Amino acid sequence: MPDPQFPAPAERNPLAADCRRCPALVEARERISWGVGPADAEVVVVGEAPGAGDPEVERWQGGNWTGMAYTSRHSGRRVRATMERAGVEAYFTNAVKCYPADGESNREPTDEERANCRPYLREEIEQIDPACVVATGGHATRSLLAVEGRSVDSFLDLVLEPQDCPTLGAPVLPLLHPSYREVWVARLGYSEEAYLDTVSDRLAELL
Numbered sequence: 328m329p330d331p332q333f334p335a336p337a338e339r340n341p342l343a344a345d346c347r348r349c350p351a352l353v354e355a356r357e358r359i360s361w362g363v364g365p366a367d368a369e370v371v372v373v374g375e376a377p378g379a380g381d382p383e384v385e386r387w388q389g390g391n392w393t394g395m396a397y398t399s400r401h402s403g404r405r406v407r408a409t410m411e412r413a414g415v416e417a418y419f420t421n422a423v424k425c426y427p428a429d430g431e432s433n434r435e436p437t438d439e440e441r442a443n444c445r446p447y448l449r450e451e452i453e454q455i456d457p458a459c460v461v462a463t464g465g466h467a468t469r470s471l472l473a474v475e476g477r478s479v480d481s482f483l484d485l486v487l488e489p490q491d492c493p494t495l496g497a498p499v500l501p502l503l504h505p506s507y508r509e510v511w512v513a514r515l516g517y518s519e520e521a522y523l524d525t526v527s528d529r530l531a532e533l534l
Contacts, residue, residue: 331407333386334363334419339395342450346424348443352436355428357382360390362420362451363398369534370415371457371497372397372406373448375466375504376423378433391426395419405505406463413527415534418455422448422470441470449474452495459489459533460497464504471499486515487529500529 340362347353360377380389380399389399397403397419410417423436423444436444448470452460462468465482472479474494479485482501489498503511503522512522 329408329411331404331411334395334398334407336363336393336395338365339363340366340418340420340451340454341394342447346447349425349440352423352425352427352440356425357391358394359424360394360396360421360426361424362418363395364418364455365416366418366455368416368418368455369457370410370417370459370461370530371452371455372410372417372419372461372463373467373471374402374406374419374421374463375470376421376433376436377426378402379426379428390421396421396424402463402505405508409502409505409523409526410461412523413530415530417461418451418457420448420451422467435466441473445470445474449495452497457497459530460492460495460499461530462499462501464502464507467504468499468501471495483511483515486511487525489529489533498533500533502526 377390380391382388382392387400390396423440427434427436462471469479475492485501489500492499
C-alpha cells in the first residue's frame with residue numbers, strides 16, 4: 328500500500344487551548360493529540376488514544392508529538408492509507424486525546440478518562456457531520472457505542488458490520504485496529520486484500 332499523504336497542520340482542530348481534566352494524562356503527554364482533517368469530511372475515523380510516538384523520526388512522529396491524531400509511522404500511516412485506498416476523505420481523531428502512559432509503554436485509558444474526553448469527541452462529530460464514523464479497534468468502538476448506552480460483548484462480531492447510532496447522527500463502522508490487523512484478519516476469514524476490499528465496499532454503501 329503506498330505511503331499516504333501527511334496531514335496539513337492547518338487542518339488540526341484544537342477544541343480547547345488546554346485541558347487538565349485527567350491529571351495522569353497531563354503528566355504523561357507531550358502534546359494534546361487533537362483531531363485533524365477537512366471540516367467537511369465524509370468520514371470521521373476514531374482511534375483509542377495516541378501512543379508514545381517517536382520524536383526522532385522526521386515526520387510520522389505520532390500524535391503525542393505532532394499534536395495531530397493518527398500521525399504515527401505504523402498505525403497512522405496504515406489507517407490513512409486504508410481510507411485513501413477506499414477513496415474517502417476522512418477526519419482523524421481519538422476517543423482520548425492524550426497519551427496514556429504506563430512507565431515507558433502505553434496503557435488502556437480508564438473509564439473516567441474516556442468519559443472526560445467524550446464531550447470533545449461528540450463535539451468533533453457534530454462539527455464534521457459525517458456520513459459515517461469509523462471505529463478502529465475495540466476500545467474506540469466501545470467509546471462510541473457508549474454514547475448510545477450500548478456495551479460491547481464481542482468486538483470481533485461487530486467488525487465490518489455497521490452499527491446504527493442515532494445519537495451520533497451517523498452509523499459506526501467498526502474496523503480492526505491497524506496495529507493488530509495481521510493478527511486478526513485471517514481469523515475473520517479474510518486475506519489482507521479481501522479485507523481492504525470489504526472495507527471499501529462497506530464505506531461505499533454508507534456514503
